[in-house]
Amino acid sequence: MIGVLLRLIGRPHRRLFVRFFVSTVVYSLAEGAAFGLLVPLLTELLGGRTAAAAWWLLPLAAAVVVGWFAHYDKESRALELTSAWRRTLYERLGTHVARLPLGWFTGARTAQLQQILGTGIGTAVRTVSLVQALVGVVLTPATIFVFLLVADWRVALAVLVTVPVVVLVFVIAGRLTARTEAAHHAAEAEAGARLVEFAGAQPVLRANGRSRGGRQLLDDALEGQHRAARRAVLGAMPGENLGQLAIQLAFTTVVVVGLLLATGAAVPAARIVAIMVLGLHFLQPFAVVAAVANSVRACRAALERIDSVLRVPPLPEPDEPARVADASVELRDARFGYHGSPVLDGFSLRVPAGSVTALVGPSGAGKTTVTKLVARFFDAEAGTVLVGGRDVRQLSTVDLMDTVSLVFQDVHLFDGTIEDNIRLGRPDATREQVLEAARRARVEPIAQRLPDGWRSRVGEGGRLLSGGERQRVAIARTLLKDTPIVLLDEATSALDAENEVAIHQALGELAHGRTLLVIAHRLSTVTHADRIAVLDGGRVVEEGKHRDLLAAGGRYAALWADHERARGWRITSH
Numbered sequence: 299m300i301g302v303l304l305r306l307i308g309r310p311h312r313r314l315f316v317r318f319f320v321s322t323v324v325y326s327l328a329e330g331a332a333f334g335l336l337v338p339l340l341t342e343l344l345g346g347r348t349a350a351a352a353w354w355l356l357p358l359a360a361a362v363v364v365g366w367f368a369h370y371d372k373e374s375r376a377l378e379l380t381s382a383w384r385r386t387l388y389e390r391l392g393t394h395v396a397r398l399p400l401g402w403f404t405g406a407r408t409a410q411l412q413q414i415l416g417t418g419i420g421t422a423v424r425t426v427s428l429v430q431a432l433v434g435v436v437l438t439p440a441t442i443f444v445f446l447l448v449a450d451w452r453v454a455l456a457v458l459v460t461v462p463v464v465v466l467v468f469v470i471a472g473r474l475t476a477r478t479e480a481a482h483h484a485a486e487a488e489a490g491a492r493l494v495e496f497a498g499a500q501p502v503l504r505a506n507g508r509s510r511g512g513r514q515l516l517d518d519a520l521e522g523q524h525r526a527a528r529r530a531v532l533g534a535m536p537g538e539n540l541g542q543l544a545i546q547l548a549f550t551t552v553v554v555v556g557l558l559l560a561t562g563a564a565v566p567a568a569r570i571v572a573i574m575v576l577g578l579h580f581l582q583p584f585a586v587v588a589a590v591a592n593s594v595r596a597c598r599a600a601l602e603r604i605d606s607v608l609r610v611p612p613l614p615e616p617d618e619p620a621r622v623a624d625a626s627v628e629l630r631d632a633r634f635g636y637h638g639s640p641v642l643d644g645f646s647l648r649v650p651a652g653s654v655t656a657l658v659g660p661s662g663a664g665k666t667t668v669t670k671l672v673a674r675f676f677d678a679e680a681g682t683v684l685v686g687g688r689d690v691r692q693l694s695t696v697d698l699m700d701t702v703s704l705v706f707q708d709v710h711l712f713d714g715t716i717e718d719n720i721r722l723g724r725p726d727a728t729r730e731q732v733l734e735a736a737r738r739a740r741v742e743p744i745a746q747r748l749p750d751g752w753r754s755r756v757g758e759g760g761r762l763l764s765g766g767e768r769q770r771v772a773i774a775r776t777l778l779k780d781t782p783i784v785l786l787d788e789a790t791s792a793l794d795a796e797n798e799v800a801i802h803q804a805l806g807e808l809a810h811g812r813t814l815l816v817i818a819h820r821l822s823t824v825t826h827a828d829r830i831a832v833l834d835g836g837r838v839v840e841e842g843k844h845r846d847l848l849a850a851g852g853r854y855a856a857l858w859a860d861h862e863r864a865r866g867w868r869i870t871s872h
C-alpha cells in the first residue's frame with residue numbers, strides 16, 4: 299500500500315516522508331520507554347526507597363521530553379505530508395485526466411472520477427495517520443516488552459502468548475464489521491441514486507398520473523438501507539465485544555501469572571503491581587488494530603481506484619507535431635467500433651475546406667461517431683483521419699482543439715450567465731466580442747426575454763433554456779472561439795418556429811468562411827448544403843447535392859420521403 303502510494307506520489311515528498319517516519323518511530327520508542335521505566339520507579343517507590351525512585355525520574359523525564367518533541371515533529375510533518383500528498387494527487391490526476399481521450403469520459407467513469415475527487419483522495423492520504431497507528435501498534439508494545447523481559451521473563455512470556463490471540467480476534471472482528479459496512483454503503487448509494495431518480499422523474503410520473511405509484515422503487519431502496527444500517531450496527535457489536543473480551547482475558551492472564559509469582563513470594567508485591575501496570579499498557583495499543591485493519595482496506599481501495607485512472611493510457615502525443623495545412627477534413631477507409639462491435643467500416647468522406655457537408659442516415663448509423671473520430675475522442679482502429687491535411691495523430695491536442703470546434707447534440711451549459719457560457723469559447727475576449735458572437739448566433743432575443751437580461755443565470759446544465767436556445771448559446775461560443783473547422787450535431791429536440799429560424803440563421807453565420815460538417819436530424823436543415831453524405835452500414839452509401847440525390851431515387855430519396863411524410867402528419871380531433 300505504501301509502495302503504491304509512493305509510486306503515485308513520486309519522489310518530491312520522500313524526504314518529508316522519511317523525516318515523518320523517523321519522528322513517528324522515535325515517539326513510539328520514547329512512549330514505550332516511558333511506560334517501561336515505570337517498573338523500576340514503582341518498584342522503588344512502593345518498596346519505600348524514595349531516593350532510589352527519584353533517580354529513576356531522570357531517565358523517565360528524558361523519555362517524556364524526547365517523546366514530546368518527537369510527537370510535535372511527527373504531527374507537524376503528518377500535517378505537511380497530508381496536504382502535500384493531497385495536492386500532488388490532485389495535480390497528477392488533473393494533468394493526467396486532461397490528456398485522456400475524450401471518449402474515456404462516459405457517465406460511469408465521470409461518476410468514478412467525481413467519487414475519487416470528492417472523497418477518494420481524502421481517504422488515500424489517510425495513509426499518513428495509518429502509518430502512525432501501525433508504527434505505534436508495533437513499536438510501543440515491543441519497547442514495553444523489552445522492559446517486561448528485563449523485569450520478569452515469566453510475565454513477559456505470559457503476555458507474549460496472548461498477543462497472537464488478541465490480534466487474531468481483532469482482525470476477525472474487523473472483517474465482520476467491514477462486511478456489514480460494505481453492504482451498508484452499497485445500500486446507501488442505492489437509496490441515494492433512487493432518490494435522485496425519483497426527483498428527476500417527477501414530471502414523467504405526474505404527467506402519467508403516477509405521483510404515488512412511482513415511489514415503489516424508492517421505498518424499497520430506503521427499506522433496504524434501513525435494514526442494512528441495522529445489520530451494520532448489530533454486525534459491529536459482536537466484533538467490538540469480542541475484541542474487548544480478548545484484551546480483558548489477556549490482562550487477566552497477566553494478573554493470574556503475577557499473583558502466582560507473588561504468592562510464591564518469588565517476586566516482591568510492589569514489583570508485581572508495577573509489572574501488571576506495564577502489562578496493561580502493553581495490551582492497550584491492540585485495541586486500535588480492528589480500526590486500523592478497516593482503514594487499511596479503505597485506503598488501499600481508494601489508492602487502487604486512483605491508480606486505475608492513472609494507468610489509463612493518455613492519448614499519444616506526437617514527438618514532432620505537424621502543423622495543419624488547410625481547413626479540410628477527410629476520413630480514409632476508417633474503421634471503428636465500441637467494445638468490439640463495429641460501427642464504421644471502410645468509411646471514407648472528404649470535406650473540402652470552406653464547404654458545408656451534411657451527414658445524414660438512420661439513427662445509430664454512426665454519424666456522431668464520425669465527428670468523435672475527427673475531434674479525436676478516440677483513434678480509428680484502421681484507416682486514417684485527416685484534419686487540415688494532416689493525420690490527427692500527428693497534430694498536438696492543443697493544435698487540434700485550436701482548429702476544430704464541436705457543438706454537441708444536447709448542449710450542456712454551466713450554471714452561470716449566458717455571457718459566462720459564451721465566453722468559455724475564448725476567455726480573454728472583450729465584452730464587445732462576446733456580444734457580437736451572441737448577436738450573430740441569435741442569442742440576443744434569449745437574453746432580452748430573461749428577467750435579468752445578460753446577467754440571468756441559465757440554471758444547472760442550462761435547464762432554464764430550451765434545447766434550441768442552448769444550442770444557439772453553444773453556436774455563439776463556437777463563433778467566439780473562431781476555429782476554421784466546426785463539427786455540429788444538430789439538436790434532436792423538437793424546435794419551435796422561432797428556434798428553427800434562429801438556428802438556421804446562426805448556422806449561416808457559422809458556415810461563413812469555415813468548414814462545416816453538420817449531422818442533420820431534420821433533412822430540411824441541409825437542403826442547401828454543398829454536399830450531403832448518406833451513412834448506412836458503417837460507410838457512405840450516397841453522396842451529392844440535395845437535388846441530385848433526390849433525382850437518383852436512392853437511399854437519400856427514401857429518407858426524404860419519410861421526412862416529408864412526418865412533416866405532413868397532423869394531430870386531429872378524430
Ligand SMILES: Nc1ncnc2c1ncn2[C@@H]1O[C@H](COP(=O)(O)OP(=O)(O)OP(=O)(O)O)[C@@H](O)[C@H]1O
Pocket residue numbers: 404636637641659660661662663664665666667668
Ligand atoms: N460510448 C459508447 N459506447 C458503446 N456504444 C456506443 C457508444 N456511443 C455510441 N455507441 C453505439 O454506436 C452506434 C452509433 O452511435 P452514434 O451515436 O454514432 O450514431 P448516430 O448515427 O449519431 O445516432 P443518432 O442519430 O441517434 O444520434 C450506436 O449503436 C450506439 O448505440
